[in-house]
Amino acid sequence: MLTDIIDKDLKIIFCGINPGLKSAWDGHHFSGRSNRFWKTLYLAGFTPNQIDAMNDASILDFGYGLTTAVDRATTRADxxxxxxxxxxxxxxxxxxxxxxxxxxxxLGKAAYMAFSGNKHLAWGHQEEKFCGASVWILPNPSGLNRGFTLSDLVKHYHELYLVISK
Known part of the structure; x- marks a missing residue:
């Protein structure tokens, strides 16, 4: 099981679908070699440098947290x-x-679709709140998600960064 990196009143909690096997084994979020989360976060402006997965807890320093929708680790979210x-x-x-x-x-539509019951979701900001929080749906940064290039990921993540940095 992967431990949440979380605190009260954060700007954003990034919610992965579930841990990958390598992340669960390492005990660090997004530690798979092909996962593009940390690079995307940096390139989108969220962090001044690229965080190494082994230092994932440092994300709290920026007012962000990490969790997963489902605890069970798998090779693929599907x-x-x-x-x-x-x-x-x-x-x-x-x-x-x-x-x-x-x-x-x-990070990805699957968890929010399941949690909200809404099957027709667009990327980006969602109209309805979830437990009092504004909701954004971002493409999953997994290396298995070949539908989005690194440039595509950065574009989507940067849109959220612009909103929270006001």
């Missing part, structure tokens, strides 16, 4: 069942209500 999302929603809601982030950035 290995999760609908029941696993359904069984995770209440614990996730409790966590968000307790920590009260300003924004929740779901």
């Amino acid at each position: 290995e999760l069942s609908k029941d696993e999302f359904a069984n995770s929603i209440e614990a996730f809601k409790k966590k968000m209500i307790h920590y009260q982030p300003k924004y929740i950035a779901f």
Whole structure:
């Protein structure tokens, strides 16, 4: 299991779908070699330098946190069942209500689709709030997500950065 890096009243909690096997093994978020999260965060302006996955806890220094929608580690997120999302929603809601982030950035559409029941989601800002937080849906930075180049990821993430940096 991968431990959340979280605190109260953060600007953003980035929510991955679930841990990859390497991240769960290492105990560090987004530690897979092909995962582009840390590079994207840096290039989009969230951090002044690229954080190494082994120093993932330093993300708190910038007012950001990390969690996952489902705790179970898998090779691919599409290995999760609908029941696993359904069984995770209440614990996730409790966590968000307790920590009260300003924004929740779901990395990929799968978790928010399952949690909101909304099957027609666009990338970016969502109209409805979730547990009092504004919601953004960003493309999943996994190296398995070949539908988005690094440049595409940076563009989407930078849109959120511009909003939170005002």
